[in-house]
Amino acid sequence: MSQTENRTRFRVEGMDCASCAAKVETAALRVPGVEAVMVSVTAATMVVTHGDDADMRALARSIGRLGYPTSRLDDGGKAAGHDHAHAHAHAADIVDAPWWNAPKVRPAAASGVALAIATAFGVLAPSLATPAFLLALAIGLVPIARRAVMAALAGSPFSIETLMTVAAVGAVLIGAAEEAAVVVFLFLVGEVLEGIAAARARASISSLVGLVPKTARVERNGAVEDVPVEALAIGTVILVRPGDRLPADGTVEDGASHVDEAPVTGESMPRAKAKGDSVFAGTVNGAGVLRVRVTAAAEDNTIARIVRLVAEAQESRAPTERIIDRFARAYTPAIMALAALVAVAPPLLAGGDWSDWIYKGLALLLIGCPCALVISTPAAVAAGLSAGARRGLLMKGGAVLETVGRVTVMALDKTGTLTEGRPRVTDVLAFSAERTTVLSLAAALEAGSSHPFAVAILAAATEERVPLPPAGAARAVPGEGVEGKVGGVAFFLGSPEAAARRCALGETEAAAVASLQRTGKSLAVLVANGRIAGAIAVRDEPRVDARDGLDRLRAAGIRPLMLTGDTLASAEAVGSDLGIEVRAGLMPDDKRAIVMALRSEGAVVGKVGDGINDAPALAAAHVGIAMGGGTDVALETADAAILHGRVTDLADIVALSRAVMANIRQNIAVALGLKALFLVTTVLGVTGLWPAILADTGATVLVTANAMRLLGWRPSAAAASGKPAWAFREPTHSQGGAGVV
Numbered sequence: 115m116s117q118t119e120n121r122t123r124f125r126v127e128g129m130d131c132a133s134c135a136a137k138v139e140t141a142a143l144r145v146p147g148v149e150a151v152m153v154s155v156t157a158a159t160m161v162v163t164h165g166d167d168a169d170m171r172a173l174a175r176s177i178g179r180l181g182y183p184t185s186r187l188d189d190g191g192k193a194a195g196h197d198h199a200h201a202h203a204h205a206a207d208i209v210d211a212p213w214w215n216a217p218k219v220r221p222a223a224a225s226g227v228a229l230a231i232a233t234a235f236g237v238l239a240p241s242l243a244t245p246a247f248l249l250a251l252a253i254g255l256v257p258i259a260r261r262a263v264m265a266a267l268a269g270s271p272f273s274i275e276t277l278m279t280v281a282a283v284g285a286v287l288i289g290a291a292e293e294a295a296v297v298v299f300l301f302l303v304g305e306v307l308e309g310i311a312a313a314r315a316r317a318s319i320s321s322l323v324g325l326v327p328k329t330a331r332v333e334r335n336g337a338v339e340d341v342p343v344e345a346l347a348i349g350t351v352i353l354v355r356p357g358d359r360l361p362a363d364g365t366v367e368d369g370a371s372h373v374d375e376a377p378v379t380g381e382s383m384p385r386a387k388a389k390g391d392s393v394f395a396g397t398v399n400g401a402g403v404l405r406v407r408v409t410a411a412a413e414d415n416t417i418a419r420i421v422r423l424v425a426e427a428q429e430s431r432a433p434t435e436r437i438i439d440r441f442a443r444a445y446t447p448a449i450m451a452l453a454a455l456v457a458v459a460p461p462l463l464a465g466g467d468w469s470d471w472i473y474k475g476l477a478l479l480l481i482g483c484p485c486a487l488v489i490s491t492p493a494a495v496a497a498g499l500s501a502g503a504r505r506g507l508l509m510k511g512g513a514v515l516e517t518v519g520r521v522t523v524m525a526l527d528k529t530g531t532l533t534e535g536r537p538r539v540t541d542v543l544a545f546s547a548e549r550t551t552v553l554s555l556a557a558a559l560e561a562g563s564s565h566p567f568a569v570a571i572l573a574a575a576t577e578e579r580v581p582l583p584p585a586g587a588a589r590a591v592p593g594e595g596v597e598g599k600v601g602g603v604a605f606f607l608g609s610p611e612a613a614a615r616r617c618a619l620g621e622t623e624a625a626a627v628a629s630l631q632r633t634g635k636s637l638a639v640l641v642a643n644g645r646i647a648g649a650i651a652v653r654d655e656p657r658v659d660a661r662d663g664l665d666r667l668r669a670a671g672i673r674p675l676m677l678t679g680d681t682l683a684s685a686e687a688v689g690s691d692l693g694i695e696v697r698a699g700l701m702p703d704d705k706r707a708i709v710m711a712l713r714s715e716g717a718v719v720g721k722v723g724d725g726i727n728d729a730p731a732l733a734a735a736h737v738g739i740a741m742g743g744g745t746d747v748a749l750e751t752a753d754a755a756i757l758h759g760r761v762t763d764l765a766d767i768v769a770l771s772r773a774v775m776a777n778i779r780q781n782i783a784v785a786l787g788l789k790a791l792f793l794v795t796t797v798l799g800v801t802g803l804w805p806a807i808l809a810d811t812g813a814t815v816l817v818t819a820n821a822m823r824l825l826g827w828r829p830s831a832a833a834a835s836g837k838p839a840w841a842f843r844e845p846t847h848s849q850g851g852a853g854v855v
Contacts, residue, residue, distance in 0.1 A: 119149070122170055123187040124160045126153070126177060128218075138177055141268035145173045159187070180264050222302035225254030229299050236292075247291040254298035255282050272446045280446060325396035325726070326417050330361035333405075344412045354404040359396060363415045364406035366391045370593025371402030372565070375679075376529075376725060383537060383566055383636050383654075386593050386609065396726075400565070402592025419703065453478040456797060478793055494781060497824035498774035505829060506742070506757035507767045514753040517737050519771030520718045524667055524764060525709060525731070527723035528678035528685055531741045532692060532761065533654040535724070537566050539574035541630060541651040545623055550580050552640055552648030558585040559596050559607045567638060568596075570652045595638065606641040610649075613639035617646055634687025653684070661692050663761025670768055672720075677705045679727055705731035722756075722764065739764065766829035777824055781817035788813040 129135055135153040138160060142151040147168025152161045162173065174184040228250035236243035255278075262275035278301055282294040329340040331353040338353060343361045346352070351367055354360055360373070372384035375397045384400055387393060393406055395415035412418065457475025460466035495512035502509060509515050526532055542549050557575035560568035561582065575582060585605075588598030595608015606616055610627050613619070619627065619639075623646050627637055635651040657663075664674045676696045678685045685698035697708060705721075709731045712719045721728070721735035724742075729751045732738030740752035742759040756763045 120164055120166065120168075122162045122164065124162065124174065124177075125158055125185050125187055126160045126182050127158060127184070128182045129153070129155045129158060134182070137180060137265050137268065137270045137273060138182055140270045141176050141180060142173055144269045145169065145176060148173065160184070176268060180268055181261055218302070218305050221254065221257045222299070222306050225250065225295075225299045225302050228253045229295050232292075232295065244291060247295050248286065251282060251286065251291055251295040251298060254295065254302055255279065258298065258301070272444075276446060280450075325359065326412075326415065327359050327361040331355070346408050346412060348408055348411060350408045352406050352408060354399045354406055356399060356401050356403065358399050360393050360399060360406065362395050362406070362408045362412065363410040364393055364408045366393060366404055367407045368405040369403050371404050372400035372593065374398040374400070376727075383652075388593050400592070401590040416702075449478070452793075474797060478796060494774055494777045494821035494824060497821050498770060498777075498827070501824055501827040502767065502770050505763075505766070507754070507763060507770060508757060509754040509767070514737060515771050515774055517718070517771075518720065518739075518754065518767055519775055521672055521720040521737060521768065523673045523675060523712050523717040524720045524722060525675045525677050525705075525712070525735070526694075526721075526761075527725065527728050527741075528676055528680055528688055528698075529654055530724040531722050532660050532676065532694075533656050533688060535654065537570045537636070537652040537654050539570050539650060540635060540653050540655065541649075542574075543626055543630075543649040543651070545620075545646050545648050547640075547642065547647040549648070550578070552650065553578065554580040554582065555600055555605055555642070555647070556607050556638065556640055556650055558583050558600050559588055559598050559605055561585065561588075563590075563596070567636065567652055571638075571650060603643050605643075605647075607638050607650075610637055610639050613641050613646070616641050617644055619646055623649075632683065634681070634684035653687070656688055656691055657759070657761055660761045663764055664692055664694055666762060666765035667768070670765055672768065673717075677708060677721075677731065679705075702727045702730045706734045709734045720764075723752075739767070763829075769829065770827060773827060774824060777821060781820055784817050784820070785813050 126138055129138065135155050139151045139153050142148055142153075142160065142162060145164075145168060147165045148162055149165065150163040154160070160177075162168075162170070164170070170186060174186065177184045229247075232243065232246035232250040235246040258275050259279045262273060262279045265271070265273045265275060278298065282298055286294055326343060328343060330343055330346055331338050332341050332346075332350060333353055346362055352362065352364070356371070366387050366389050368389060370386070370388045373387050373393055374384045375394060387404065392409075393404070395410075396417040410416075453475045455475075456478050457472045460471045461468045495515055498515055499509055499512075502515075509518065529535055539553075542553050544552055547555075553571070553575055556571050557580065560571050563569075583600050585598040585600050588596060590596050591606075591608065591612070594612035595606060597604070597606040597608075599605065606613065610619070610631075627639065627649055630637055630649075630651045633653075635653040637649050637651050639649045640647040667674050674694050676685060676689055676692075676694050676698075677700055678696070678698050679700050679702075680698055682696075682698040685696045689696035700708070705728065709719050709721055713734075713736070719735045720737045720739055721731045722739045722741060723729075723732055724740060732740065732751045737754060738752035740755045742755065742757040754767060756767065
């Protein structure tokens with residue numbers, strides 16, 4: 115008898131990292147009737163595909179016992195049934211509550227206080243130090259051990275919590291209660307930091323909806339009234355004043371203006387809009403009044419789709435587990451089984467002495483205690499994260515640090531990522547006036563304007579120190595440009611099309627304008643008293659280090675690819691300068707689709723961007739990297755951030771990842787090598803318990819010292835090779851400050 119395939123969404127609270135997601139997924143898959151599970155830490159959601167006979171209440175209870183309160187959501191993302199109000203109020207509390215009220219802060223704080231008290235006893239009353247450290251260890255370890263037990267019952271017996279519990283108990287058995295208490299405290303602090311990062315990411319994505327106004331102005335019966343955006347029906351005509359954000363997607367019915375579409379497309383220059391043109395919710399109207407016919411309901415507008423795309427991308431992205439988690443799954447049970455086998459097999463099979471072989475089994479368990487691994491692997495990750503942070507390379511945890519080094523395709527946004535993110539004057543054409551006169555008059559007309567074109571012209575005029583005469587009766591001409599009088603002469607500065615309507619361009623002038631437009635530049639033509647005086651071209655230029663940065667990515671075996679919402683002409687002009695493959699004219703869901711297609715082809719995808727329009731693709735990639743100066747949403751959706759905005763930093767973050775992974779492999783080899791040596795010698799009776807334990811302690815010191823060497827990591831042009839990066843020196847060229855926004 116066939117079953118219907120159903121999809122049910124849940125809100126899952128308390129998840130901080132990919133390890134949490136893995137445990138939740140495992141527990142859900144153990145429920146009869148569940149066929150597939152997708153978990154998103156950032157969205158705090160879980161989507162379950164199941165048959166008709168699956169008990170969703172039992173699933174929620176099972177996950178709740180792991181320490182992750184779970185409630186069912188309806189199709190709109192709201193809590194279903196009687197849990198609706200409670201779940202939404204609680205979700206708001208999660209976003210708004212200060213970090214120190216988070217559930218995981220209390221055990222970390224209690225562990226820290228107990229550890230401080232035990233340390234004080236160690237100084238003031240040494241005889242009480244050991245009991246004090248044991249008590250401090252118990253305070254921190256009990257919640258970890260409880261989660262280990264619940265995870266084991268839910269199908270994850272060898273989780274990071276199990277590994278921590280075994281390591282702590284083993285450390286106590288060899289008389290290292292102090293070290294065990296410190297390791298447990300640091301583990302709890304790390305969980306708190308992961309929780310803060312996850313909460314901030316959830317809050318930033320939720321804040322996207324704030325880009326759309328709550329109300330819209332609707333003309334009815336000759337009057338204008340404000341109505342809630344949710345009440346706008348398709349076909350309603352709304353009035354959008356200069357400077358307002360558009361409350362809905364629609365088509366211009368009347369009026370002309372320039373609209374800043376950066377939140378949606380990322381394009382640096384506002385686009386001219388006139389009757390029949392499409393406009394998007396969340397974009398900003400310029401100087402003209404627009405009447406817009408609504409074409410999409412509030413839940414289907416552009417910003418709402420971006421929010422959904424981010425959530426869907428997070429839900430569909432398989433969690434990357436911690437390195438130590440993957441290792442623990444095999445290592446911990448293997449050591450336990452080997453110790454039990456050594457203790458029991460010889461007496462049973464060969465008549466060996468029970469006390470002798472139990473002693474050897476205990477010795478093996480203690481020797482195999484993963485203290486060195488638990489300490490050294492996080493030490494390498496922490497050192498790598500710290501070394502990167504000091505140089506403006508931020509990564510949200512060890513899983514991100516691991517994945518960055520495996521990237522094979524780096525998809526980069528154009529505006530604000532490969533380019534400076536603001537237009538600059540590139541050419542001043544002089545036709546019937548001198549070059550400095552053209553720039554001076556244009557700056558006079560644009561004085562006081564905040565339009566990106568005006569800002570670029572004023573910056574060029576300031577840089578070249580041209581005079582700035584006063585302009586009288588200056589006013590914006592919606593959708594065309596600006597006009598005014600300077601010295602009693604009428605001037606107009608605007609698009610070539612608008613200028614041509616006032617004065618015909620000669621053959622030479624038209625050819626010069628067209629030539630610049632073919633290179634992706636935007637032009638403003640200056641008309642003086644009915645004659646073409648000159649023209650000014652602006653373009654968002656590539657960062658000075660962009661070419662070098664892309665070359666270094668290629669040298670590291672990574673294919674760069676430009677994904678941009680800008681026009682094809684502008685994108686190809688920049689792409690030609692930088693020698694990068696271009697895909698232009700993309701909406702946010704187009705970028706996400708390309709990232710998903712690359713993933714399906716087997717590529718490990720890194721996505722680099724700085725805008726809200728990049729958020730869905732950042733979430734869909736294996737690693738999302740936000741450029742410095744980007745929006746809060748991009749920074750929080752991304753897994754990593756390049757704070758200084760240098761394209762060369764992308765190769766550096768890859769090199770840092772590869773250096774850390776090489777260090778971890780070295781640490782594991784040293785720790786396991788020494789353990790294997792003493793496991794053999796102990797079983798053979800060559801060494802006793804204490805020499806083996808001392809050797810294990812020595813291994814801990816060695817691998818920790820090796821990990822600390824990463825603190826000396828320095829970026830360099832050769833860093834992408836994967837060699838130990840601490841061996842490199844700072845580059846001697848001057849690119850270090852290039853491209854900072």
